[in-house]
Amino acid sequence: MARQGREPTIADVAALAGVSPTTVSRVLNNRGYLSQSTKDGVAQAMAELHYRPNEVARALLGQRTRTVGVILPTVALPFFGEVAVSLEHALAERGYRTLLCNSLGRSEIERDYLLQLESNRVDGLISGAHNDSIPEYATTRLPVVTIDRELADHIPNVRADNTTGGRMATELLVQRGCRRPALFTSTSGPRNLREAGYRAVLAAAGIEPTIVTVAFGTPEPERTRLIDAALDRLRDQIDGVFATDDLTACAVVDWARRTGRKVPDDLRVVGFDGTNALRAAAPWLTTVQQPIRQISRAAVEVLLERIEAGSGDDGRPAVAPVEFPVTLIEGATT
């Protein structure tokens, strides 16, 4: 009746098989010379006890947890949901577990998660958070890779070719006859490369930009309200919209529907992201599709390379961002 509930340890297996714990460990890791009979006996004892090696003990000894922290704004948004799935699979394939953190685009939350992940001794960190950076990233000893976010010169960043994406979307609108295409985005500024693409095309065409921002993470009834208000205000001054995410593009199309405008005749709309969920929900939407799978796999590759290299202080040299090409998918809104 002893050790009720307790998980069996290597010692229990050893006792049952009549060998030493070391031998069991050897069987487990397939290391050194073992006689077939020993292997069999140990394997049988393991099966009998339903033994599962304790990864916590292994992690303590080995100084690595084979666990990676993933910080994203929220996997409730299809884009980040797909990123999370791709990351998790790429990591699992390489034997790593995924600790998921949803920061909701709030710096304080991200900070707490970062500290916790350090305490949990994750081997590395992939961050796709969408808020201002936090100072802790400068001092962390963890290997970090970001997705679509420049954190610091020495932190690798993997992303879609946003500039070209912004260009393609805007060019399409202009080609289709738009004389005043507006940009709807979350944060406007020099670091917004989709905006840079938009501005470049408009500058070449001699058109004034019209930019509307709706802060990332604005809760839902409010978010639609802001989009509607901007459209009501600009209704006679714009004839097209490039939205830097598909959800916003859909909100624009719905505003047109509710106010009796025809898309694309009265208003042309292009979105961004092209997730499977949105392709299914709104197959009619013209959008710029990000290669999420490629981005995620590359992020994992780069991170594991750094982890397995020991992430040694290489003087923290600057690294260039890795960009992957986007795809324009033309639907019925242009």
Next chain:
Amino acid sequence: MARQGREPTIADVAALAGVSPTTVSRVLNNRGYLSQSTKDGVAQAMAELHYRPNEVARALLGQRTRTVGVILPTVALPFFGEVAVSLEHALAERGYRTLLCNSLGRSEIERDYLLQLESNRVDGLISGAHNDSIPEYATTRLPVVTIDRELADHIPNVRADNTTGGRMATELLVQRGCRRPALFTSTSGPRNLREAGYRAVLAAAGIEPTIVTVAFGTPEPERTRLIDAALDRLRDQIDGVFATDDLTACAVVDWARRTGRKVPDDLRVVGFDGTNALRAAAPWLTTVQQPIRQISRAAVEVLLERIEAGSGDDGRPAVAPVEFPVTLIEGATT
């Protein structure tokens, strides 16, 4: 120059503060009697070294990891994405971390994840996987709670009131004049409670059911093709569709658009789930909204209760499912 790269341990802090490791541990856990000067000195040493307690060591000693495994088909689908976020937050609030596993609705993958989670000594498991059950759930010593999935009598299940949801959707279609509403779902059978609601309403109205199934996890081009084919085949025999998820409902609406049918006049459509993402992408869709937040919080409550009770073998008594009410959101498709 020693211990370059190594994380500082409690011993390093102790040495710097000129006390014993035990004392540092006491400060850390705020246990026993400490003089204020000792506390301050230790706190300062910790800050100086940027010390973070090693949760791996704590877990090994304490026999609990404060980590919960979450198995879902894929957080790329908005419903499961929202579930994941709600679960993760509810868990974080109670001091638990979330190990995310996306099973893609495949039993073998789910099995592998379950074994891994056992090895990682998670304290419990929340499963919302959407495939046949696997035998390992019968033998696991882990506390388990499921979301929208009956695994076994003794495993608690939390879910939306699917039967009523199915009823509400079908009743609405009938009220609006549908004489032959079809059901589009992933797995038909007695365990599909949304289908049960649909059948109950049709039986009362003396209408024959029309059921189309598209297997969960069918990859995208194929999925749309199957839906289109079914609709082409049934086009003259049905005048409404209740789809048990919003993405399928959108595919139905898009088929109508492409084939020149008017929704709702020629075809009425009701979906299911009502996630924020789909409310944003398709605000015009009539749907039955699941209370995801409530479901997730309840699942976490039930799980932590079991974890903190020690999950002792209480003879594994049967537990009734916990159900939360759904909300009908009428849009422009009915």
Next chain:
DNA sequence: GTGAAAGCGCTAACAT
């Protein structure tokens, strides 16, 4: 009020 010693489950080094 503080410290020394033992041990959580595992594996690497060093025997034999």
Next chain:
DNA sequence: ATGTTAGCGCTTTCAC
């Protein structure tokens, strides 16, 4: 081909 010993970082007795 297998066993013994020590220790990963922490907390928990038990001393003083």
